[in-house]
Amino acid sequence: MSEAVEQVPVRRGRRPRGADTRAALLAAAREVFSEQGYDGATVRAIAGRAGVDAAMVNHWFGGKDKLFSEAVLQLPFNPNEIVADLMKGDIDDLGIRIIRRFLATWDAQDGGVFAALIRSVAAHEQVAHALRDFFTRHVFGQLAGRVTTDDPALRANLIASQLIGLGVTRYVARFDPMATADVETLAAAIGPNIQRYLTGSLSS
Amino acid sequence: MSEAVEQVPVRRGRRPRGADTRAALLAAAREVFSEQGYDGATVRAIAGRAGVDAAMVNHWFGGKDKLFSEAVLQLPFNPNEIVADLMKGDIDDLGIRIIRRFLATWDAQDGGVFAALIRSVAAHEQVAHALRDFFTRHVFGQLAGRVTTDDPALRANLIASQLIGLGVTRYVARFDPMATADVETLAAAIGPNIQRYLTGSLSS
DNA sequence: AAGCAAATTCAACATTTGTTGAAAACTGGC
DNA sequence: GCCAGTTTTCAACAAATGTTGAATTTGCTT
Numbered sequence: 479m480s481e482a483v484e485q486v487p488v489r490r491g492r493r494p495r496g497a498d499t500r501a502a503l504l505a506a507a508r509e510v511f512s513e514q515g516y517d518g519a520t521v522r523a524i525a526g527r528a529g530v531d532a533a534m535v536n537h538w539f540g541g542k543d544k545l546f547s548e549a550v551l552q553l554p555f556n557p558n559e560i561v562a563d564l565m566k567g568d569i570d571d572l573g574i575r576i577i578r579r580f581l582a583t584w585d586a587q588d589g590g591v592f593a594a595l596i597r598s599v600a601a602h603e604q605v606a607h608a609l610r611d612f613f614t615r616h617v618f619g620q621l622a623g624r625v626t627t628d629d630p631a632l633r634a635n636l637i638a639s640q641l642i643g644l645g646v647t648r649y650v651a652r653f654d655p656m657a658t659a660d661v662e663t664l665a666a667a668i669g670p671n672i673q674r675y676l677t678g679s680l681s682s
Numbered sequence: 683m684s685e686a687v688e689q690v691p692v693r694r695g696r697r698p699r700g701a702d703t704r705a706a707l708l709a710a711a712r713e714v715f716s717e718q719g720y721d722g723a724t725v726r727a728i729a730g731r732a733g734v735d736a737a738m739v740n741h742w743f744g745g746k747d748k749l750f751s752e753a754v755l756q757l758p759f760n761p762n763e764i765v766a767d768l769m770k771g772d773i774d775d776l777g778i779r780i781i782r783r784f785l786a787t788w789d790a791q792d793g794g795v796f797a798a799l800i801r802s803v804a805a806h807e808q809v810a811h812a813l814r815d816f817f818t819r820h821v822f823g824q825l826a827g828r829v830t831t832d833d834p835a836l837r838a839n840l841i842a843s844q845l846i847g848l849g850v851t852r853y854v855a856r857f858d859p860m861a862t863a864d865v866e867t868l869a870a871a872i873g874p875n876i877q878r879y880l881t882g883s884l885s886s
Numbered sequence: 887a888a889g890c891a892a893a894t895t896c897a898a899c900a901t902t903t904g905t906t907g908a909a910a911a912c913t914g915g916c
Numbered sequence: 917g918c919c920a921g922t923t924t925t926c927a928a929c930a931a932a933t934g935t936t937g938a939a940t941t942t943g944c945t946t
Contacts, residue, residue, distance in 0.1 A: 490909065490910045490911070490924065490925040490926060499923080499924085514805075515804060515805050517721050517722060517805070518721060518805055520902080520903065520904085521903075521904060521905085522902090522903080522904090530924075530925090531924065531925050531926080532903095532904085532905090533905080533906080533924080533925070533926085534923085534924075534925090535904090535905095536904085536905060536906075537923075537924080541904080541905080542903095542904065542905090596804055597804040597805065599804075599854070599855065600719060600800055600801040600803075600804035600805065600854060601718075601719050601721070601722055601801065601804065601805060606854065606855045606856070609855055610855055610856070610857055610858075613857070631858070631859055632859055632860075632863065632867075632871065635851060635857045635858075635859060635860040636860075636871055636872065638847075638851055638857060638860075639844070639847035639848050639850070639851040639852075639857075639860065639872075640843070640844055640847050640875075641847070642846075642847045642850050642851060642855075643842075643843035643844050643845070643846045643847020643848070643850070644843050644847070646843070646846050646847070646850065647839060647842055647843040647846060648843075650803070650804060650810065651803065651810045651813055651814055651846075652810070652814070653814055653817070653839045653842060653843075654814075654835070654839075655835055655836055655839060656836075656839040656840075656842075656843065659836065663836075666884060666885050667836065667840055667879075667884040667885075668840065668843075670878065671844075671875040671878060671879075674874065674875060675871075675875075680870060680871040681870050681871075694894065694895040694896065694939065694940045694941065696892070696893040696894055696940080696941045696942035696943070697893070697894065697895095697941085697942075703893080703894085724932080724933065724934085725933075725934060725935085726932090726933075726934090734894075734895090735894065735895050735896075736933095736934085736935090737894075737895070737896085737935080737936080738893085738894070738895090739934090739935095740934085740935060740936075741893075741894080742893095745934080745935080746933095746934065746935095
């Protein structure tokens with residue numbers, strides 16, 4: 479009796495060449511991580527958006543954490559280089575140039591990488607540590623003794639606070655008009671405040 | 683053969699009066715939510731810190747989300763009242779007074795409630811919406827037309843960005859010395875920048 | 887003292903999650 | 917045209933999580 483029932487072809491096995499699964503996973507991971515954060519982003523959701531099976535994450539990256547590391551934590555720029563470059567210009571308009579560079583850098587990926595970073599900083603104390611060290615080493619390190627003499631640590635913290643607040647409102651919470659304002663408007667509005675943190679008096 | 687093995691007393695049933703389980707859960711929830719965020723905080727971890735069973739969360743609050751709502755989202759102050767109060771004073775030192783009030787408010791719970799809010803904003807788009815509406819309604823609503831005339835929406839966003847950045851660096855990422863600086867130092871350092879966002883020119 | 891209501895723990899369930907191993911289909915070299 | 921290697925899907929597992937129901941103990945009222 480065992481009639482040959484409809485042969486449902488199990489679509490297993492290697493697919494016809496042409497699809498770059500690894501790159502698709504990376505792109506999908508950046509999207510989902512930036513929307514959901516590390517914990518909220520499930521491997522299945524990422525693989526689903528890439529149109530492949532969840533097991534591909536392990537095959538190509540060796541695990542969720544490795545994928546996160548490669549997709550998000552590999553910053554698309556060299557922070558030391560940027561800071562050094564900024565320091566070469568005129569110190570009187572350094573504040574405005576910092577904002578311009580900050581926005582140009584993160585706007586490039588639509589803010590997704592910044593959002594992913596913040597969402598992960600918020601969820602994991604370790605990532606917060608990393609962010610702290612990052613600012614201390616790259617920003618504060620180059621700032622100390624070169625721009626002002628008094629309270630370089632506090633000044634670096636103040637600048638970090640304004641930059642992080644700018645990033646959170648523009649890329650994560652997406653306030654209006656902060657999220658849509660053009661670079662020059664924000665540079666003119668925020669730059670002078672950064673400048674005051676750099677070279678102004680902090681006790682008035 | 684079934685000899686009566688050691689009678690391990692099952693400590694079930696109602697406990698002797700004196701323990702306020704509900705209050706203990708609220709306190710534990712504030713702690714764990716602020717450390718781990720909404721998703722990272724497990725019901726078992728909260729109940730464990732409160733010294734009771736996880737089922738108590740459902741018994742007393744009806745679920746994890748209800749507990750979060752009651753423990754974190756019920757702000758320990760009335761934002762409208764605070765903003766209205768701030769508006770009554772002299773407008774020339776409003777910036778400094780905003781920072782003083784901001785820090786006094788959140789320092790009260792050691793920043794835990796602010797950290798829990800930010801960690802949840804980062805994880806859930808809905809909470810981000812809520813935060814956006816909150817600022818739009820309470821801060822921007824009272825600001826428009828009373829302090830300056832031009833660009834009230836952008837000014838409100840700029841102030842929000844500096845306040846959020848201050849909160850994140852002080853309570854979430856715990857930068858040094860930002861996390862430990864006293865209120866007057868920060869008020870003197872940041873207040874004038876808030877003041878510029880309030881009444882200064884934004885196009886220089 | 888009795889009985890009813892409240893509070894608490896325990897055990898279990900259904901989901902969800904990251905990961906793994908095996909089977910299958912494609913590719914490229916000989 | 918065969919064969920080794922690579923890529924892909926599928927099925928399954930163990931661990932963790934929010935929630936629920938039953939059992940049990942205590943407190944309060946009469």
